[in-house]
Amino acid sequence: MIHEPRLAAHLHEVAEHVYAYVQPDGGWCLNNAGLITAGGRAALIDTAATLDRALALRDAVAKVSPRGPGYVVNTHPHGDHTFGNSVFADDAVIIAHEGTRAEMELAGLHLTGLWPDVRWGDITVELPSLTFREPLTLHLGDVRAELMHLGTAHTTNDTVVWLPEQRVLFTGDVVMSGATPFCLTGSVAGSLAVIGKLRALAPGTVVAGHGPVGGPELLDATENYLRYVQRLASDGIAAGLTPLQAAHEADLGEFAALLDSERLVPNLHRAYAEAAGALPGHQLDIGELFSEMITFHGGLPVCCA
Secondary structure (H helix, E strand, O other): OOOOHHHOOEEEEEEOOEEEEEOOOOOOOOOOEEEEOOOOOEEEEOOOOOHHHHHHHHHHHHHHOOOOEEEEEOOOOOHHHHOOHHHHOOOOEEEEEHHHHHHHHHHOOHHHHHOOOOOOOOOOOOOOOEEEOOOEEEEEOOEEEEEEOOOOOOOOOOOEEEEOOOOEEEEEOOOOOOEOOOOOOOOHHHHHHHHHHHHHOOOOEEEEOOOOOEOOHHHHHHHHHHHHHHHHHHHHHHHOOOHHHHHHHOOOHHHOOOEOHHHHHHHHHHHHHHHOOOOOOOOOOHHHHHHHHHHHHOOOOOOOO
């Protein structure tokens, strides 16, 4: 049995037959998942980073859906949302955007090398067996779950899951709750465009990729931070500062309480590139950006997975 406090998480119902699985505190690799139990085959939205956490998620799911999920939806390719796929793969069809599968295959277990001290367990990369390009709808009893890729945001291939009757929106990491948004492989401007599309859905409940469940105010909070990044970038460019220098000089103000503030550095790199005309998702040197983030933080950011 798992007794460690670091695995504390909770599953709670946000609408009839619809659940959010929240892993506090929502920092690095402590992601959220979702569960829809209506109909004969449940659907799980995202998994978890480590074997222990994936098994804890499986146990939580079993309490409300003994049969286990027949579908797993990956909102994007990052390991904290996908490494647990293998725990569910024997009984579930894994679904993702076609770009998510491609990135998962390319990245493999690279994330584990960033935090070698984390107890990852005997995890493997289980790729999605069903991919989509255009919107895809899952019919789960009376619940209709719409899987949509709305543009480059957190990554180039994010999927959001929208339940129109329940007004529940699972955003993946396009939206954060109490944690710093992150556009390392995506786009600041693209994120703002996607958030505008999410706002047009008029969700009542928003389950972000990390942090507490909320409402549409989470869209506002993520948007406000990203616009702040764009302003910092504009001022930094005018002053002849590098993104790292601009981050060091920045006054985080209302955003100081957000977890993982070091993400400001790669976010500024994105905003600088976009200000110079780069398209959303334009390839940057990810290793260099991660290294600068460590420099800004004063060491490797803590990952409590």
